[in-house]
Amino acid sequence: MSDMFCFQCEQTVGGKGCTKVGACGKNAVVSNKQDELTAATIGLARAVDGKTPSKNADELMMKSLFTEVTNVNFDENRVEELIVEVEAEKALYGGAENYPWTELWTGNEDIVSLRSTLLLGLRGMAAYAYHAHVLGKDDPEVTSWFYKGMKALGEEHSVEEWLGLLMEFGMVNLKCMGLLDEANTGAYGHPVPTPVTTKIESGPFIVVTGHDLLDLKQLLDQTEGKGINIYTHGEMLPAHGYPELKKYAHLKGNFGTAWQNQQKEFENIPGPVLFTTNCLMPPKNNYKDRIFTTAVVAYPELVHIPDGESGVKDFSPVIDKALELGGFSEIQNLTGINGGDTMTTGFARNTVLGVADTVIDAVKSGAIKHFFLVGGCDGAKPGRNYYTEFVEQTPKDTVILTLACGKFRFNDMNIGEIGGLPRIMDMGQCNDAYSAIQVAVALSQAFECEVNELPLTLVLSWYEQKAVCILLTLLALGIKNIYIGPTLPAFFSPTVLNVLVEKFDLTPISTPEADLAAILG
Known part of the structure; x- marks a missing residue:
């Protein structure tokens, strides 16, 4: 057996699969731990079959699948902690056999293809369900389908049955995206057309990347009146269109372009970056000390902002780092990939x-x-x-x-x-x-x-x-x-x-x- 096997993203080595180290930077230990976590969640789905799972089980199912998405979690200890939590939860339902994780990617190539497509789709939907969940929005059909889908992964199905599962899943994911749309627009209003500058002003600032609007909202609340400007990055750009977010005067503009350019764009940056979701690339030493993670994102030795007991996270470490670094001494006229200085969302x-x-x-x-x-x-x-x-x-x-x-x-x-x-x-x-x-x-x-x-x-x-x-x-x-x-x-x-x-x-x-x-x- 190879040291690892992963072919879940577009950059996979040779268009076939990463077998020694992930093209994303994930090492073999983390990759195999994530496969173990997948097997454990299949076991959890088997254990709760015919029973009513707890809210903790639901959250573990979402967090575990989300953790396995590319460029989210590179920390073997964090993945191991999740495996332990899933196994403990599974025991509450009498336990069940886990799927052999070493067999996830083996067998008849068409069956492996269909099984993998369903698993990877479930991982993607888990990210959306998680973002809706933290805003208090859940849907019983979406939640229950995680168990149905994970249980199905450990079973034998014909090609026609796999295709049927994939189409059924596709409709459930539509409901999940609708749920997240309802959660975001309910909390922050319907987006309106908004031009966003790429100019970075002088003074302390924080860059927020990822997808989680609640993390951004809490950071905006905690930085208001402190002389710190907030800039979006990557998939956070659309936040500028939401009325309840754009009303913050210190939400200034967008820093940089898409995720794959971060190692160049974040070099020696005089401000911290908060990763709320993927895509985190292994940070270089010249900016590693100013990268912060939260939610399911993790990388060894980076400072992680944990969930708050009341649902409110404490972003003080990020804020203190912004004030310490001080930001740029003069305006930076950054541009998009084609030289433009405005992006409308x-x-x-x-x-x-x-x-x-x-x-x-x-x-x-x-x-x-x-x-x-x-x-x-x-x-x-x-x-x-x-x-x-x-x-x-x-x-x-x-x-x-x-x-x-x-x-x-x-x-x-x-x-x-x-x-x-x-x-x-x-x-x-x-x-x-x-x-x-x-x-x-x-x-x-x-x-x-x-x-x-x-x-x-x-x-x-x-x-x-x-x-x-x-x-x-x-x-x-x-x-x-x-x-x-x-x-x-x-x-x-x-x-x-x-x-x-x-x-x-x-x-x-x-x-x-x-x-x-x-x-x-």
């Missing part, structure tokens, strides 16, 4: 549907010929300039909807407007694929047609497991015309890939020129 479903009449009229008049949803995860491997070039080459009578950190490839570009609306509309984080789906459904109803009959094409970039659960949701909804890249998942066997291509018209990207020609005819 806040075009979530409420905003887009609020101007639906304008959009519909533009389509009917021919002012808008086609919609592209270009988004997903960004990443470090070559080939992602495809998405920049694709957007640059889209005709001026087309609209680009975008979400997740893949947008940093082009969201600082000014490619004009149509009817007073910008041609690039940032709908938010990866989970805000829910917004895009709601917009597509509303447009199909307005035009009295099926979603697949709309002039709409999805051009997706993927990196980790949240992209997997979103893809499964899109497929479960029967949405076709999906282009995916920059490479195909290593966990798709040739047979499984053929099924997806034939049944759902899933298409690997080629070149921007060729793909645009095929899409627009």
Whole structure:
């Protein structure tokens, strides 16, 4: 057996799997511990079968799966602590046999492919469920499906049964994304279009990255009036569109671009960075002392901000570090990947549907010929300039909807407007694929047609497991015309890939020129 095996993310070695050390920086010990944790949660799902699990069991299921997402947890001790907690919880239900973790990735390649796809989708959904949970939102169907899905992983199923499970899971994940949408908009209001500067002012500051808006809100509360500016990074950019967050005057702008550039962008930074979720890359020594983690994120020797007993975390260590470092002595004019100094966000479903009449009229008049949803995860491997070039080459009578950190490839570009609306509309984080789906459904109803009959094409970039659960949701909804890249998942066997291509018209990207020609005819 290899030292480890992991093929869950897009950058996996050779497009086949990491066997010595993860391309993400995860070592073999941590990788195998995470596999042990997976096996333990399968055991927990078996133990609670037919019983009512406790809230602690529910939280452990979410946290364990979330911990296994790429670039979240690199600390073997933290993973081991979770294994111990899961085993203790399992014992309360009479115990059950764990799935042999060394067999997770072995067997018939098609069955391994389908089983892995479900597991990785569950890991992605766990992240969304966790963010909703900390805001007090849970859904019994979503929660119970974690147990159903994990139990199914340890069972034998035919290819048809696996495909059925994947489609069922996709619909449950839609409900989970809707739950998180309800949690975020309920707590912070519906996002509104907001231009965000990339300029960094002088003085103490904190950079917040990840996805968890509650962590950002608590940090904003605790830094108010202390002369510390707060900047978002990566998937936190959409926070600027939420009314209850943007009202804080010291939420100033966005620092840097997507996650894969952090080792360059954080070099000798005179301020701390708080990681609320993935994507954490192994920090370099020249900024390691100013990286803080919270929630399920962990890396050896970094300062971790624990959960607060009352639900409020104490971010004093981060605040003290910001004051100690002092920030930049003069304004820093940072820019996006294309040299732009402004990124606009806040075009979530409420905003887009609020101007639906304008959009519909533009389509009917021919002012808008086609919609592209270009988004997903960004990443470090070559080939992602495809998405920049694709957007640059889209005709001026087309609209680009975008979400997740893949947008940093082009969201600082000014490619004009149509009817007073910008041609690039940032709908938010990866989970805000829910917004895009709601917009597509509303447009199909307005035009009295099926979603697949709309002039709409999805051009997706993927990196980790949240992209997997979103893809499964899109497929479960029967949405076709999906282009995916920059490479195909290593966990798709040739047979499984053929099924997806034939049944759902899933298409690997080629070149921007060729793909645009095929899409627009």
